[in-house]
Amino acid sequence: MNFKGEAYIKDQPDEEFINSLYGDWTGTLPFTIVFGKLSGSIVDFWENSHHEQRFIEAVKKAINS
Amino acid sequence: MMRLITLATLLISFNVQAKEIDLGSKIPLEDIKMLDISGKNISLGDVKGENGLLVIFSCNTCPWVIKWEDRYVELAKKYKPKGIGVIAINSNEMNFGSSDSMDEMKKHAENNNYNFFYTMDEGSKLAREFGASRTPHIYLFDKNDELVYRGAVDDNASKARKVKKPYVANAIDAMLTGDDIKYASTKALGCGIKFKN
Numbered sequence: 167m168n169f170k171g172e173a174y175i176k177d178q179p180d181e182e183f184i185n186s187l188y189g190d191w192t193g194t195l196p197f198t199i200v201f202g203k204l205s206g207s208i209v210d211f212w213e214n215s216h217h218e219q220r221f222i223e224a225v226k227k228a229i230n231s
Numbered sequence: 232m233m234r235l236i237t238l239a240t241l242l243i244s245f246n247v248q249a250k251e252i253d254l255g256s257k258i259p260l261e262d263i264k265m266l267d268i269s270g271k272n273i274s275l276g277d278v279k280g281e282n283g284l285l286v287i288f289s290c291n292t293c294p295w296v297i298k299w300e301d302r303y304v305e306l307a308k309k310y311k312p313k314g315i316g317v318i319a320i321n322s323n324e325m326n327f328g329s330s331d332s333m334d335e336m337k338k339h340a341e342n343n344n345y346n347f348f349y350t351m352d353e354g355s356k357l358a359r360e361f362g363a364s365r366t367p368h369i370y371l372f373d374k375n376d377e378l379v380y381r382g383a384v385d386d387n388a389s390k391a392r393k394v395k396k397p398y399v400a401n402a403i404d405a406m407l408t409g410d411d412i413k414y415a416s417t418k419a420l421g422c423g424i425k426f427k428n
């Protein structure tokens with residue numbers, strides 16, 4: 167993967183990590199969550215893999231919110 | 232600031248996830264027959280013991296399964312003699328032609344000393360009905376066929392000796408003695424079940 171953004175290492179118990187990131191997340195991976203540029207609020211999230219178009223739309227929403 | 236957090240994301244397909252069954256629910260699809268690694272067709276009704284049933288949604292390749300499956304064996308060893316039926320179910324239909332084929336399931340079970348049933352869930356019917364989302368994903372039913380625990384094996388996938396909360400073992404012990412189950416619903420990281428849409 168040629169990902170060039172910030173990356174973090176999880177070092178706490180699963181349940182604490184899951185609920186602190188987003189309470190509706192079941193723990194299923196892969197998991198994606200997108201936050202708004204200015205608002206910092208969640209604009210979209212999903213579990214499992216998804217079509218590229220949903221990523222694009224989520225990022226557009228994030229840029230504009 | 233825009234933040235995008237993506238954890239091991241693949242751009243392949245998407246799934247519609249059913250709602251998970253509630254505590255107190257009866258065993259779903261108890262009579263559906265599934266092919267076991269023994270070659271026999273068995274159902275959850277066939278597997279359940281006089282004191283309960285432990286259902287583990289699992290697979291052959293998920294890193295979290297690999298980390299936790301030694302605990303499956305210990306749980307079966309300890310609780311099957313106490314009347315708890317134990318079964319692992321592979322619902323990764325997308326991989327049934329490759330890494331989760333029946334041949335691979337047999338090899339995996341042999342290599343890891345599985346001492347319980349390990350069945351193939353054609354059409355991922357049971358996973359959908361349970362609302363199971365990941366592997367491992369555990370469901371414990373009592374002697375009245377009611378769900379009393381759902382979630383993780385314990386609180387430390389990587390190191391069995393560092394487990395502080397053995398959720399499933401504690402739930403079974405409490406169930407057998409008639410005590411309240413302290414943690415009846417838990418979460419843990421796991422690989423998404425590979426449903427066919």
